Amino acid sequence: MRYLPLNDTQRREMLGAIGVSSVDALFRDLPKAALASAKFSLPNTASEIEVERALGTMAAKNLNCGAGPSFLGAGNYRHHTPASMDYIIQRGEFLTAYTPYQPEISQGTLQAIFEFQTQVALITGMEIANASMYDGATACAEAVAMACRLTKRSKALVSGNVHPHYRDVTETTMKFLDVGVECLAPDPYGIEDLIGRIEPEHACVVVQTPGFFGHLKDYTVLAEAVHKAGALLIVCVTEPVSLGLITPPGRIGADIVVGEGQSLAGPMSFGGPGVGLFATREKFLRQMPGRLCGETTDEDGRRGWVLTLSTREQHIRREKATSNICTNSGLIALAFSTHMTLLGEAGFTRLAQVNHAMAVSLAEKIEKLPGVKLLPTAFFNEFAVMLPKPAAEVVEALAARKILGGVPASRFYPTYPELKNLLLLTATETNTAADIDALVGALKEVL
Amino acid sequence: MTIPTTASGNRGLQLEQNLIFEQDTPGMTAVDLPAAPKVSERLGEMKNSKPIGLPGLSEPEVVRHYTRLSQKNYSIDSGFYPLGSCTMKHNPRLNEKMARLPGFADVHPFQPISTVQGALELIDTCASWLKELTGMAAVAMSPAAGAHGELCGLMCIKSAHEANGQGHRKTILVPESAHGTNPATAALCGYAVESIPANAEGRVDVAALKAHLRPEIAAVMITNPNTCGLFERDCIEIAKVVHDAGAYFYMDGANYNAIVGRLRIADLGVDAMHINLHKTFSTPHGGGGPGAGPTVLSDKLAPFAPVPMVVKVGEKFEAEEHAGHGAAKQSYGRMKGYHGQFGVFVRAVSYMMAMGGDGLKQASGDAVLNANYLLARLSEEMTPAFEGPCMHEAVFDDRFLKGTNITTLDIAKALIDEGVHPPTMYFPLVVHGALLMEPTETESKATLDQFIASMLHLARKAKSGTAEAEFKNAPMLSPRRRLDETKAARKPILRWTPGAGDAAKQAAE
Numbered sequence: 001m002r003y004l005p006l007n008d009t010q011r012r013e014m015l016g017a018i019g020v021s022s023v024d025a026l027f028r029d030l031p032k033a034a035l036a037s038a039k040f041s042l043p044n045t046a047s048e049i050e051v052e053r054a055l056g057t058m059a060a061k062n063l064n065c066g067a068g069p070s071f072l073g074a075g076n077y078r079h080h081t082p083a084s085m086d087y088i089i090q091r092g093e094f095l096t097a098y099t100p101y102q103p104e105i106s107q108g109t110l111q112a113i114f115e116f117q118t119q120v121a122l123i124t125g126m127e128i129a130n131a132s133m134y135d136g137a138t139a140c141a142e143a144v145a146m147a148c149r150l151t152k153r154s155k156a157l158v159s160g161n162v163h164p165h166y167r168d169v170t171e172t173t174m175k176f177l178d179v180g181v182e183c184l185a186p187d188p189y190g191i192e193d194l195i196g197r198i199e200p201e202h203a204c205v206v207v208q209t210p211g212f213f214g215h216l217k218d219y220t221v222l223a224e225a226v227h228k229a230g231a232l233l234i235v236c237v238t239e240p241v242s243l244g245l246i247t248p249p250g251r252i253g254a255d256i257v258v259g260e261g262q263s264l265a266g267p268m269s270f271g272g273p274g275v276g277l278f279a280t281r282e283k284f285l286r287q288m289p290g291r292l293c294g295e296t297t298d299e300d301g302r303r304g305w306v307l308t309l310s311t312r313e314q315h316i317r318r319e320k321a322t323s324n325i326c327t328n329s330g331l332i333a334l335a336f337s338t339h340m341t342l343l344g345e346a347g348f349t350r351l352a353q354v355n356h357a358m359a360v361s362l363a364e365k366i367e368k369l370p371g372v373k374l375l376p377t378a379f380f381n382e383f384a385v386m387l388p389k390p391a392a393e394v395v396e397a398l399a400a401r402k403i404l405g406g407v408p409a410s411r412f413y414p415t416y417p418e419l420k421n422l423l424l425l426t427a428t429e430t431n432t433a434a435d436i437d438a439l440v441g442a443l444k445e446v447l
Numbered sequence: 448m449t450i451p452t453t454a455s456g457n458r459g460l461q462l463e464q465n466l467i468f469e470q471d472t473p474g475m476t477a478v479d480l481p482a483a484p485k486v487s488e489r490l491g492e493m494k495n496s497k498p499i500g501l502p503g504l505s506e507p508e509v510v511r512h513y514t515r516l517s518q519k520n521y522s523i524d525s526g527f528y529p530l531g532s533c534t535m536k537h538n539p540r541l542n543e544k545m546a547r548l549p550g551f552a553d554v555h556p557f558q559p560i561s562t563v564q565g566a567l568e569l570i571d572t573c574a575s576w577l578k579e580l581t582g583m584a585a586v587a588m589s590p591a592a593g594a595h596g597e598l599c600g601l602m603c604i605k606s607a608h609e610a611n612g613q614g615h616r617k618t619i620l621v622p623e624s625a626h627g628t629n630p631a632t633a634a635l636c637g638y639a640v641e642s643i644p645a646n647a648e649g650r651v652d653v654a655a656l657k658a659h660l661r662p663e664i665a666a667v668m669i670t671n672p673n674t675c676g677l678f679e680r681d682c683i684e685i686a687k688v689v690h691d692a693g694a695y696f697y698m699d700g701a702n703y704n705a706i707v708g709r710l711r712i713a714d715l716g717v718d719a720m721h722i723n724l725h726k727t728f729s730t731p732h733g734g735g736g737p738g739a740g741p742t743v744l745s746d747k748l749a750p751f752a753p754v755p756m757v758v759k760v761g762e763k764f765e766a767e768e769h770a771g772h773g774a775a776k777q778s779y780g781r782m783k784g785y786h787g788q789f790g791v792f793v794r795a796v797s798y799m800m801a802m803g804g805d806g807l808k809q810a811s812g813d814a815v816l817n818a819n820y821l822l823a824r825l826s827e828e829m830t831p832a833f834e835g836p837c838m839h840e841a842v843f844d845d846r847f848l849k850g851t852n853i854t855t856l857d858i859a860k861a862l863i864d865e866g867v868h869p870p871t872m873y874f875p876l877v878v879h880g881a882l883l884m885e886p887t888e889t890e891s892k893a894t895l896d897q898f899i900a901s902m903l904h905l906a907r908k909a910k911s912g913t914a915e916a917e918f919k920n921a922p923m924l925s926p927r928r929r930l931d932e933t934k935a936a937r938k939p940i941l942r943w944t945p946g947a948g949d950a951a952k953q954a955a956e
Contacts, residue, residue, distance in 0.1 A: 001806040003537055003729075005891035006813050014820045014892065020837070023812045025820050026836045027709060030679035034714040040806030042579055048541050051800045055793070058572070061552025061565030063558065072555040076785065082478055084510050086547075089733075092524030093517035094465050101871075104925040105863055108516035109734040115467050118942040122500045128941045131803075134591035134737070137784035145635075165784040168770075170781030172753070175603060176637045208726040209493075216493040230694025246493040256450035260784070269546070270566045271556030273591070273737035285939065291735070296935035299920075299928040300455075308935040314594070317638045324631035326594045331733025338513060345502035347476035356490065357483035364486065364730050378491025399559045414769060429480055435494040442513075 001045050006062060056442045057197035063267070063399065069435035071362070073382040073426030074161045074212070074412075075238040076271050077263035079351075080430055083414040086266065089331055095222040099291075099327065100278040103306045104298075108303035109330065113293040114213030123340075123348075126252025126279035131291035131398045132309075132328040136260030140166040140206065140236055141173035142278065142323055145255040147204035147232040148179055149322070155180045155201045159194055163238050164412040168411030169208070186413050188375055188384050188422055190215035195225045198371075202309050203227065204256075208236040209249060213409075214376040214383035215425070223253025232256060233430025240264055240277065241428075242380040244352025256280045265336035275332035286312065288339070289323035295311040351429060355381040358427035358436075365440045366425065368447065383411070388447060391423040397446040398439070405439055456890035461926050462905045464515040464929060468502050468943045472541060476504030514626065519926040520734070521868045527894050529821075530675060531840045531883025534704045534726030540732065540796065540823065542794035553855050555671035556785040560766060567764035570757045573792040577741055577800045580807070582711030585749035587742045588757070588786035593701055594628040596721025596740025597668070599782060601636040603719060603744060604666045604695045606751040606779040613693065616665035620694075624675055624875040629668045629699060638665060645877055649675035649833040653684060658694040659804070671715075672706065674875040675833055676818065676840035676883070685724065686716025693720065703727045704887070705815055705839035708808035724788075728795035739788035739795070750777040755786055813888035814839040814841050819893060821884055824899045828906035832878040845880025853909045853918045855880040858930065865901040865920035923933070 006014075011023070020026060027035070045052075065078050072078065089095065093108060100106030100113075113323035114133045120129035132141040144156045156174065158181060159166050171181045184192055190213065194205060205226045212215050219233065234247035237259035248297045249257045262274035280288055286309075294308035314321040343351060359381040367374040371388030387394055398405035409422035427436065456463040476721070488494065504512070521528070528535035546552060554566050572584045587603070590596035608616050619633040623642045630640040643659055646652040652670060667689050671679045679685065686696045698712060698720040704727040705714075712720055724730050725738030734951070744752055754775045756767045766786070770778040802810060815838055822831055822841035830846040845855050859869035859882070871883040888893060908914045921927060 001802065001809060002526060003539060003802070003889055004806070004809060004813055005889065005894075006816070010892045011813075014816055016646070018816075018819045018823045020819075020836070023816055026815050027678075027706075029838075030706065030710055030834065031680070031683050031715070038710045038716055039802045040579055040708065040711075042807075043574070043800070043808045044803040046800050046803060048801070051541060051545070053550075054800060055545045055569075055797060056548065058550040058565045058568050059545075061568065062550040062554050063562035064549040064553040065558075066553045068548055069825070070555070073555060076556050078553070078555065084477070084506060088510070088513040088517075091514070091517045092522040093522045094513075094734055095543075095731045096535075097520045098521040098528065098530055098533050098535060098732045098875055101522070102859070102863065103867055103930045104733075104860070104866065104922050104927050105521040106519075107926050108518065111464070111516055111519070112513070112734075114942070118466075118468065119501065121942050132734070135784050136593065138591065138595075138782070158566040163784075164779065168781040169783065172517055173635075174783055175780070177635070178637060216491050216759040230824050233952075244499075245495060247495045248453045248499075249499075258521060259882045261860075265546075265788075269552050270557050270563065270789035272783070272788045273790055274738075274740075274784070275528045285941075292939070292941055294935040295940040296931045297930050302927060304927040304930045306605060306930045306935045308932065308939060308941075311491050311936075312929055313627075315627035317631070317874070318627045319630035319634040319635070321627070321631040324594045324598060324628050325592075325740060326626075327592050327736040330735035331731065332656035334734065335947045340501065340511070341504060341509050342477040342506065343501070344476045345499055345501040346503055347478040347480075347836045348499065348501055350480055351478070354483040356488065357486050360486040361484040363489070378489055378493060378771070380490070395503060396559055396561070400560050401925045403545035404555065404558055404562070409703050411557055411768070423927055433484065437636050 050114035052075065065404055068368050068402040069438045071406050071425050071427060071439060072404055072422050075165065075260060076268050076427060077239055077426065078268055079263050079428055080264050082339060082342050085335055085342060088338050089335045093436040094334055095331065096410055099412040100307060103304065107304055110293050112337055113332050114305050116333050117293060119337055119340045119424040120242065120277050123240065123248060125248030125281040126257055127282040128285060129279035129292055130288055132333040133278050133290055134329060134349050135274040135276045136258060137166045137169040139258035139276030139278045141170040143234045143258045144170050144174060144206065145291060146256065146287050149233060150284060153201055154178065155204050156204050156206060158183045158206045159199060160184040160192050160210045161213060161215060162206055163212050166236055180256060186416060190376060193350055194222055198225060200229060200233045201264045206234045206236065208238065210239060210242055210380045210382065214379040216378040216380060218252060219254045228302060234258065236445050239380065241352050241355055243354055244348040245440060246380065261336040264339045265332045272377040273332055275329040275336055285286055287322060290325055290327050293396050354429045357433050358429065362425060362427040365436060369443055371447065381428055382424060385423050385425060387421045387423055390420050394446050398442055401437055401442050404440050448847040450785050462515045464512060466943050467504060467512060470501035470504055470508060473503055475505055475787040477504060477506035477509050517890040523886050526866060526868065527890060527898050528868040529870050529884040530868060531885040534887060536729055536887040538729055538731040539798065542797040546790050546793040564764055566945055567757050567766060569785065569796060570792055571764060572757065573796050577743055580707060581743045582713030583743035584746040585744045585752055587744060587752040589753055589755065589783040590721060590740040590742055591783050591788055592736065592738045593721055593723045593740045594632055596742040597628055597632040598635060599742040600697050600719035600721060601632060602779050603748040603751040605636055607748055608665055617661055619665055620667045622660050622669060623667065624673060624877045625670060626674060626701060649677050650679055651685065653681050656685065657688055660688060664692060664694045666695040668697040668699060672702055672838035676836055676842050677833060682715050685855055702839065705811055706743050707811050708804060711813055718748055724791050724795040729798040730791045730794040737788055737791060739791035751779050753780060753782045754778050758874035810888045817886040817888060817890060820895060821886055825902055828903050833882065840883055840885040842878055843882045844878050848909055849908060851909050851912060852915050857918040857921065858905055861905050861918055862901065862919040864924045867898055867901060886910060
């Protein structure tokens, strides 16, 4: 087996040094009955060529988004990946390193985390950010738990414009902590009244921008009401490219900003792995979950970085920790950070402008189709449209034409008949005018 | 010869690198984009009117920046990484190549199910391997990491107790040698935690465990092989007494690499166990994630597993994405967005296919052989915490340093100068001054012999009583020497701020 360096001669020499006669003797503590009954029906070692064939066949059964026009979003976005970004994250010194527990020989990972923390703080408009969480949805649940610790309250209010997976993960996580999560019904028209629903028991109100159905809303007034009630405003961002063009959540009064970094961090990869963004105000630092990298100096007085404030974390605090999280999403955070560095201020704002322009260009054509209604008036690169027939059927008919024409809302809300005809459409810099024409042309046939 | 002071601060190949924020050329970018269509904006009131503050760099500057940063890292690709409980094995590049196939990488989680049959088949294939290897009834694929898998297991356990009218069970038993995530996970699941002591030989004290079992105990979490590198040989009896008391047996699978392909954990009476794909199945650690922690479940817990679930209906794959429906009728809900860590599953399947059932058995054999070889050879100068044979990790205490002023930390830092990543230090907590070494199966005998030579050299030097200053000053040869962690925590600087670098520069000048 090509991954195993020992040969039988060496194994015998090593057994001799240990003083046992066989490898099996080293497993003497394992229950004999369990060893005897262990039979595995598995294939044997395979060559690279054979593995490539088997997995290549499996991969070919999927319709990949690059094979034709695609307009999918709903929290997971197809963006161009710069070649140097994928090169950098495949450097073995990043790819095959562990958590930077020995800072003297991990300064590369640590400095990259410090830069990532700064970039996330800058684009969200917040004071500090951590080294990342698993994904946007788990970051949202962690933010609600943090708000409960900070306010010593145990109820949360979640807007109907929040991604349903973020809502579900938060609800699931919190029910085990006896925190009541009040989730408002899906709000495709962007008309829900959150302020009127704030109660003195609420630890936090959770909103999303751009909203799940595409709405761009100013939450400044909501933030004031939330703060007046002694609660915290949590803002979710599922499409961070939007932050190149719209006012950052930190400037409209957000206390915690969570998000998914996938759209800037490489391929969609069927939804994972992603990278959870987590930013907050400095005064909430001690209740923040997750890893943090901080600046310090070494014995020669040279600047360097270390993991810090670990007294919040499980390996020190055990059951009193702020979270059980023991990792971040290091490599995907590095991809995110590398892409942000490649973009810079000019590239990031330009990327956001191109996305918005493509989406407006799509919207202009879609809204002219008979029986189709565009719901948001203000949006970034994604919007909901009401179709004259069930969206899931339309999407299947488009897929048969090799067009991935949006995500039907019924996929998330199967029990809401009024959302049956609702479709989410996204356009990014990866789309062309020809893609848009192909979609609009196909829709004319299908609708 | 002393090291010369250079004008640049560089030392040959050790190149200093400023933060990206200190390399800003305003307006510069490394990404050119095609022209956008001319449209009138529809951003409403939300258009940002202020700068963000991101620096501008060109592509060559960015590539050099990260290349230089990478060269300040130790990695498995570059050397021996015996970091106990982390399973730092070789990461085959085939796995990376497979994960980048457009049919896997360029697939969206909400495409019509008919267009992602290969992706669902990949998840099902990964699940089938894990079920076959463990003999367990089901596997929840969505947990994102080991600790997340623990949470999945305990959530299933809590849901099962509640469904069976056992909601009064509010406490989890955890051995004192457990990893910190175990008690933290129990707390996150709304449970109280009680610690059970180990016996002198480093295993769970079964009598003490029995004394703790009572009607309010919901489950026992036991790492096996345990954090002392030993197999809990009483685990079948433990499972029996735990089940007799109406509780569940959660086995922490952090150390599964020692036993994969040798026995099926179902035969040990386990109800739930997470599997770290980034350890046992060689997906890269990436400087701290992303990993994946699929959790295998017994038939008693399987109905409560989280969504989404891949279901095979005839020849087609379906995804059950909503709790309360179909196969997920009793599911406790959702704990992760989308379909779990799909890209990690691809890498793990690529590894499992390459290894095969025979290769996996050989791997656990070699992992245990390598650890016992270290245990035997290093015992010449060091003090093993427990009697062998060990499993895939060897743990030493600091008795061999008694009478010197040198600590486990000093030994670890001296190893850095030897060109080795230090073992895990001061864990498990039950071993005084622990050094926990996990060589894995992907190291050659020559590498182990070199490490043994370094380790014995340091142990002898420490005992000689003549090299204390050398140890206290170590490391001398790494990109940075010991860093001031107290300073970092006392006045945290967690981000770059405009002007901060300038002030530091002025102070230096």
